[in-house]
Amino acid sequence: MNENMPDSEKKRLESVIKEMAKVISKLIGLVSFLAVVSVVLIVTHVTGLPEIFKKHNSGEEKINPSKDIVSDKNNMLDKTSGVWTAPDTSTISNEENKDAIRYGHNLISNTAYYLGPKGKIANISNGMNCQNCHLDAGTKPFGNNYSGVVSTYPKFRERSGKIENIYKRVNDCFERSLNGQILDTLGKEMQAIVAYIKWIGKDVPKGEKPKGAGITELAYMSRAANPENGKVIYMQKCKSCHTETGEGKLNADGIMYQYPPLWGEHSYNIGAGLYRLSRFAGYVKSNMPQGATYDNPQLSDEEAWDVAAFVNSQPRPKKELQADWPKISGKPIDNPFGPYADKFTETQHKYGPFEPIAEAKKKISKK
Secondary structure (H helix, E strand, O other): OOOOOOHHHHHHHHHHHHHHHHHHHHHHHHHHHHHHHHHHHHHHHHOOOOHHHOOOOOOOOOOOOOOEEEEOEEEEEOOOOEEEEEEEOOHHHHHOOHHHHHHHHHHHHOHHHHHOOOOOOOOOOOOOHHHHHHHHHHHOOOOOOOOOHHOOOOOOOOOEEEEHHHHHHHHHHHHOOOOOOOOOOOOOHHHHHEEEEHHHOOOOOOOOOOOOOOOOOOOOOOOOOOOHHHHHHHHOOOOOHOOOOOOOEEEEOOEEEOOOOOOOOOOOOOOHHHHHHHHHHHHHHOOOOOEEEOOOOOOEEEEEEEEHHHHHHHOOOOOOOOOOOOOHHHHOOOOOOOOOOOOOOOHHHHOOOHHHHHHHHHHHHOO
């Protein structure tokens, strides 16, 4: 600083320098802050927002992070596979008809307690529970669940040749899989069952069938399914639960089955869907023996086909089926009862090989 400069000018210049220093200091602080923010944003983009910064509004649904699910078209889907998952039963209390839904859940889970041979309400079924076929009360992926029922019904079904509603579908199960009598469609029990089924599929858009609905579809084998091979598999992997005679095991109370009968007088009759080999084979592939899942099966495809052939070769209740499949060309490839629109035998329609039948069906449908 020039020593000959007047004192007043010196003071003014010193003041300017101090102000500039303050501005520079603030700029340095701002640059440092922006640098930190940039790093945080980059890390968040790569790894996701840290839990400490997440905010939950009281009206938002809290998602359990241990369940790896995301919302897709209002369905709850497993993020890694896109497979439908059922709504949480703890949310039933939010529904206006919660009492009916809960009763429906109980009826599906404990059908025999209410409607079996020793039922508290009526005696109109064989002692099995609905969830013996529709696993985990109709919620297990590829376990014959109810996810696609409300979204696809009413619909035309070839078996009856008519448009059917959910009530008809439920009563089909009572007459076939439960080898029993139909429910009154206006009665408390039917209304509760339908309320529960509708709740299960409430988030599935109309007309859609989510991945994981129904039963796994297995590729056809080049050979016929072999009941003798299936017997070996059954004795190795199924007998411990369902017994050597296929009669299942009752609970200690003698009212419901711990493990359901796979054949015999208390099992499903010949009109049930599982009496078709493809249905039974796909069902056991993704669900049996106990502990198996669609993504962790315990049977090979051939084992599933063969054990299905063994189980469905065993005696079971009969049913009058003359009214089924009024249009015979609409019969499934593995329907075991003639007449057929093709030249193949009942034996081949029951056990296969199915590929030649499938090819013939394609040719017939083109005519």
